[in-house]
Amino acid sequence: MAQAALEAAEARFIANNPLSKKQHELAVGALPGGNTRTLLHTSPFPLTMKQGKGAHVWDEDGHKYLDLVGELTAGLYGHSNPIIRQTILSTFDNVGLSLGSTTVQEHKHASLLCSRFKLERVRMANTGTEANMHALAGARHYTSRRKVIVFSGGYHGAVFSFPAGKAAPNTVDKDDFVVIPRYNDTSLAMNTIKSTPDLAAILVEPMQGAGGCIPGTKEFLHAIQDAAHEVGALFILDEVMTSRLAPHGLGVELGLKPDMVTMGKYLGGGLAFGAFGGREEVMAVYDPRVEGSLAHSGTFNNNTLVMSVGYKALKRVFTEEACGELNERGDRLREKLVEVTKGSKIRFTGRGR
Numbered sequence: 001m002a003q004a005a006l007e008a009a010e011a012r013f014i015a016n017n018p019l020s021k022k023q024h025e026l027a028v029g030a031l032p033g034g035n036t037r038t039l040l041h042t043s044p045f046p047l048t049m050k051q052g053k054g055a056h057v058w059d060e061d062g063h064k065y066l067d068l069v070g071e072l073t074a075g076l077y078g079h080s081n082p083i084i085r086q087t088i089l090s091t092f093d094n095v096g097l098s099l100g101s102t103t104v105q106e107h108k109h110a111s112l113l114c115s116r117f118k119l120e121r122v123r124m125a126n127t128g129t130e131a132n133m134h135a136l137a138g139a140r141h142y143t144s145r146r147k148v149i150v151f152s153g154g155y156h157g158a159v160f161s162f163p164a165g166k167a168a169p170n171t172v173d174k175d176d177f178v179v180i181p182r183y184n185d186t187s188l189a190m191n192t193i194k195s196t197p198d199l200a201a202i203l204v205e206p207m208q209g210a211g212g213c214i215p216g217t218k219e220f221l222h223a224i225q226d227a228a229h230e231v232g233a234l235f236i237l238d239e240v241m242t243s244r245l246a247p248h249g250l251g252v253e254l255g256l257k258p259d260m261v262t263m264g265k266y267l268g269g270g271l272a273f274g275a276f277g278g279r280e281e282v283m284a285v286y287d288p289r290v291e292g293s294l295a296h297s298g299t300f301n302n303n304t305l306v307m308s309v310g311y312k313a314l315k316r317v318f319t320e321e322a323c324g325e326l327n328e329r330g331d332r333l334r335e336k337l338v339e340v341t342k343g344s345k346i347r348f349t350g351r352g353r
């Protein structure tokens with residue numbers, strides 16, 4: 001019976017979305033599987049979106065949807081924020097897109113990120129994946145060690161993903177990761193941390209995102225932070241998804257003091273962005289004035305458009321107050337959803353928005 005219902009639903013989907021179907025058939029001629037971002041592939045074909053306005057998106061067949069995907073938190077500002085629009089236009093008109101030099105604006109954005117998220121120093125990148133890559137390279141350089149502990153279900157970017165207790169096949173430096181099979185299992189983590197030689201860092205999300213929106217308990221996160229320090233490893237908090245969950249990020253909210261924090265998503269104001277920061281002494285591994293420091297390159301690391309838009313969006317739109325309100329609304333929505341689905345197999349996890 002379930003199979004018949006599923007087949008009927010699929011037939012309806014195909015009949016209702018002829019232009020998305022046609023677009024998919026065209027796209028496979030240039031993109032493998034018609035896709036350039038695996039997450040977005042669905043069978044028999046994904047919907048092709050045509051336009052976003054405010055909090056809504058429209059597909060090629062003209063259907064209107066409430067955009068609850070929110071570009072997986074990068075779309076936090078919606079599709080039509082006037083401050084973001086104005087900043088894009090004025091940067092183009094008055095500054096230029098890429099000046100091939102340092103600018104005042106990158107310092108402004110860096111200072112804002114430092115004060116908002118309680119970091120001593122920060123460096124920019126283009127994605128959360130890159131931010132984690134550089135943070136790990138920095139930790140390895142700082143400690144002169146190689147191994148990194150991560151947790152099953154952890155997602156730290158396109159080439160750092162650890163589903164089902166194992167590094168995904170495309171993980172970079174795969175053999176250097178030790179994957180703890182259960183998140184939030186303090187005693188298992190303690191044993192592994194203490195018995196892993198050559199440990200450079202523990203990399204963890206304070207709430208697992210791709211792993212199912214599982215909040216880390218305060219006790220677990222503090223215990224692994226302390227254990228990392230006991231064995232001389234760095235504690236790196238991946239806040240690419242979670243920095244939006246509290247005015248100064250989820251780590252600060254939980255009283256954590258990570259050596260490094262990685263960020264991205266909405267902090268580019270809706271444009272591609274990543275950043276990693278932390279203690280001055282640790283971040284000094286990337287200080288080009290210091291002999292033997294690590295290089296950190298990236299043509300677009302400090303591009304004027306993202307530095308301007310990310311800065312304005314955080315300073316003027318996603319203020320500390322707005323952050324509090326948004327997350328309260330998210331909590332209320334989830335509580336309601338839990339209430340109305342009581343007794344069914346549907347589960348809603350997470351915190352905030």
Ligand SMILES: Cc1ncc(COP(=O)(O)O)c(C=O)c1O
Nearest residue numbers: 127128129155156157209240241
């Ligand atoms: C926790 C976490 N870290 C890192 C990343 C990677 O960010 P990006 O997709 O910008 O490379 C993501 C993306 O979803 C993420 O959720």
